[in-house]
Amino acid sequence: DTEVTQTPKHLVMGMTNKKSLKCEQHMGHRAMYWYKQKAKKPPELMFVYSYEKLSINESVPSRFSPECPNSSLLNLHLHALQPEDSALYLCASSQDRLGNTEAFFGQGTRLTVV
Amino acid sequence: DAKTTQPTSMDCAEGRAANLPCNHSTISGNEYVYWYRQIHSQGPQYIIHGLKNNETNEMASLIITEDRKSSTLILPHATLRDTAVYYCIVRVGGGNEKLTFGTGTRLTIIP
Numbered sequence: 001d002t003e004v005t006q007t008p009k010h011l012v013m014g015m016t017n018k019k020s021l022k023c024e025q026h027m028g029h030r031a032m033y034w035y036k037q038k039a040k041k042p043p044e045l046m047f048v049y050s051y052e053k054l055s056i057n058e059s060v061p062s063r064f065s066p067e068c069p070n071s072s073l074l075n076l077h078l079h080a081l082q083p084e085d086s087a088l089y090l091c092a093s094s095q096d097r098l099g100n101t102e103a104f105f106g107q108g109t110r111l112t113v114v
Numbered sequence: 115d116a117k118t119t120q121p122t123s124m125d126c127a128e129g130r131a132a133n134l135p136c137n138h139s140t141i142s143g144n145e146y147v148y149w150y151r152q153i154h155s156q157g158p159q160y161i162i163h164g165l166k167n168n169e170t171n172e173m174a175s176l177i178i179t180e181d182r183k184s185s186t187l188i189l190p191h192a193t194l195r196d197t198a199v200y201y202c203i204v205r206v207g208g209g210n211e212k213l214t215f216g217t218g219t220r221l222t223i224i225p
Contacts, residue, residue: 004157033213042199042201042215042216042217042218043152043158043215044215045212045213045214048212056212088155090157090158092157092158092213094213100146100163100165102148102160102163103160103213104160105158105159106157107156107157108155108156108157110155
């Protein structure tokens with residue numbers, strides 16, 4: 001099983017809503033990632049978790065709050081988002097944080113903030 | 115991680131080999147070259163990676179020059195399903211979790 005599953009696939013939320021994106025993998029990977037991708041742009045790294053601890057935060061606004069409840073799950077909690085936060089949010093995982101391992105990506109959650 | 119330079123776009127005829135170049139002239143000795151692709155509206159897909167030797171798998175071949183300053187991804191028999199954005203990424207081995215995407219090459223396979 002080389003699958004990273006993201007739910008929901010699509011999400012529309014208002015600027016005052018609180019919502020969460022979920023990512024799950026059962027490959028025993030110990031590094032998990034959140035990326036944001038705007039239309040016609042490359043994915044941009046947001047957060048990295050390594051062994052369930054936050055290891056990289058790319059200066060992401062606090063309205064995005066990641067959580068790694070266990071080694072298989074990664075959440076991204078959303079609160080008070082702006083319309084410019086509308087994007088494809090991608091989750092990925094890799095075996096560990098070393099450079100010689102490939103990352104597997106989910107299909108993303110397409111988020112629209114209204 | 116070293117910066118990479120790729121052509122913005124390329125076309126290739128269906129059934130022919132697609133050769134995608136990548137320049138990484140500032141690559142360090144412990145940095146790997148990775149290739150990913152992203153088909154429209156899907157998550158990026160890992161293709162292949164290498165350090166200094168040429169690599170081949172069921173999807174593609176990776177040719178790295180001897181000085182490691184550039185590489186070429188080869189899709190031996192391109193099909194319409196290979197139309198995608200291809201990203202060449204240089205990533206430090208050993209303790210670096212980052213996978214940073216550049217602008218990539220938009221490859222269009224022409225019937």
